[in-house]
Amino acid sequence: MKIVVTGSLGNISKPLTKELVQKGHAVTVISSKAEKRKEIEALGATAAIGSLEDADFLSATFTGSDAVYCMLPPFDFFNPKLDFMAEARKLANNYAKAIQSSGVKQVVHLSSVGAHVEKGNGAIDFHFMVEHILRELPSDVAITHIRPVAFQNNLYAFTDFVKGKGFLEGFIGKILTLQHYGLISLIKGNKKGIILSNYGAKDIIPWVSPKDIASAITEELVTPFVGRKVRYIASEELTCNEVAGILGTAVEKPYLKWVMTTDKQMLSALKGMGLPLNLAQSLVDMNASMHTAKLFEDYYKNKPTLGKVKMKDFAKEFATAYNQ
Numbered sequence: 105m106k107i108v109v110t111g112s113l114g115n116i117s118k119p120l121t122k123e124l125v126q127k128g129h130a131v132t133v134i135s136s137k138a139e140k141r142k143e144i145e146a147l148g149a150t151a152a153i154g155s156l157e158d159a160d161f162l163s164a165t166f167t168g169s170d171a172v173y174c175m176l177p178p179f180d181f182f183n184p185k186l187d188f189m190a191e192a193r194k195l196a197n198n199y200a201k202a203i204q205s206s207g208v209k210q211v212v213h214l215s216s217v218g219a220h221v222e223k224g225n226g227a228i229d230f231h232f233m234v235e236h237i238l239r240e241l242p243s244d245v246a247i248t249h250i251r252p253v254a255f256q257n258n259l260y261a262f263t264d265f266v267k268g269k270g271f272l273e274g275f276i277g278k279i280l281t282l283q284h285y286g287l288i289s290l291i292k293g294n295k296k297g298i299i300l301s302n303y304g305a306k307d308i309i310p311w312v313s314p315k316d317i318a319s320a321i322t323e324e325l326v327t328p329f330v331g332r333k334v335r336y337i338a339s340e341e342l343t344c345n346e347v348a349g350i351l352g353t354a355v356e357k358p359y360l361k362w363v364m365t366t367d368k369q370m371l372s373a374l375k376g377m378g379l380p381l382n383l384a385q386s387l388v389d390m391n392a393s394m395h396t397a398k399l400f401e402d403y404y405k406n407k408p409t410l411g412k413v414k415m416k417d418f419a420k421e422f423a424t425a426y427n428q
């Protein structure tokens with residue numbers, strides 16, 4: 105089959121491209137950067153260099169394909185001008201236009217857990233809207249909305265905290281000082297490393313490996329279907345303390361704990377990192393919705409068979425990155 109993959113060589117799209125190529129499909133990968141061409145071609149795929157912001161480019165790239173994988177890249181929460189709902193609406197409309205004008209009839213759309221409700225999940229509220237824009241397409245366009253749970257990869261953001269450096273570098277790309285958390289005394293007593301967020305500790309979180317997501321998307325892309333469906337993807341359900349234990353063991357810190365901050369502390373930390381108040385609030389709200397498990401209410405009603413890649417597998421990759 106001729107398949108177009110958006111998302112370049114990102115968390116999901118790289119293993120997805122590898123799997124599709126391995127199964128003998130002709131894959132075109134969209135990247136915004138010309139320098140990715142070589143790496144894409146090395147995987148046995150064709151590179152289409154252009155932007156998801158450009159509906160005509162998307163339409164030309166989709167034309168002649170049997171199936172397309174459509175995703176929205178993460179937004180820059182440090183951009184004070186960011187209106188992520190407007191940005192998501194624009195990209196979704198571009199996809200809708202390109203799907204219609206190219207005539208492609210099989211679409212796999214990367215959505216998210218939480219997309220069953222319009223509001224209340226903060227920074228990921230846009231997924232509900234995007235699903236609904238795509239559902240306006242004519243009924244002969246088959247669409248699977250993939251709703252993964254929390255990516256294991258999100259845990260890389262805590263690497264420096266686990267190192268006990270006293271601040272969390274890399275968390276959405278900036279430095280988070282302990283002062284902003286208002287948790288200095290706690291950390292002073294625990295210089296050995298800690299994970300902190302406004303969800304955590306005993307919260308049970310369903311986690312997923314992007315490799316398991318890629319396998320599910322492969323299945324959906326290559327299996328002809330009609331109509332519309334939603335598919336949740338998860339690899340394992342664990343409390344945050346269990347996650348801390350697994351990652352801690354992998355980096356020889358078996359005592360590692362995941363401590364919860366209040367929403368207020370988290371908001372103040374994010375503001376301290378330079379995030380605009382409204383965007384910081386949307387991230388706090390997203391985490392809070394994980395803490396209350398409201399984010400996962402529809403997932404629990406439609407639980408999938410769990411994937412193969414468990415936290416212990418991810419912990420090996422985490423330890424490699426940690427030790428580099």
Ligand SMILES: NC(=O)c1ccc[n+]([C@@H]2O[C@H](COP(=O)([O-])OP(=O)(O)OC[C@H]3O[C@@H](n4cnc5c(N)ncnc54)[C@H](OP(=O)(O)O)[C@@H]3O)[C@@H](O)[C@H]2O)c1
Pocket residue numbers: 110111112113114115116117134135136137140154155156157175176177178214215216217228251252253254255258
């Ligand atoms: N993290 C979670 O727990 C979670 C859970 C559920 C759903 N999700 C959703 O998963 C999605 C992210 O997926 P992912 O992690 O696989 O993505 P990713 O690894 O962040 O990759 C996205 C890639 O898209 C490319 N890109 C960015 N802007 C572009 C543009 N304007 N035009 C063309 N390409 C562009 C970039 O590659 P180039 O630089 O090569 O262009 C980027 O590496 C988001 O929609 C998020 O909401 C995340």
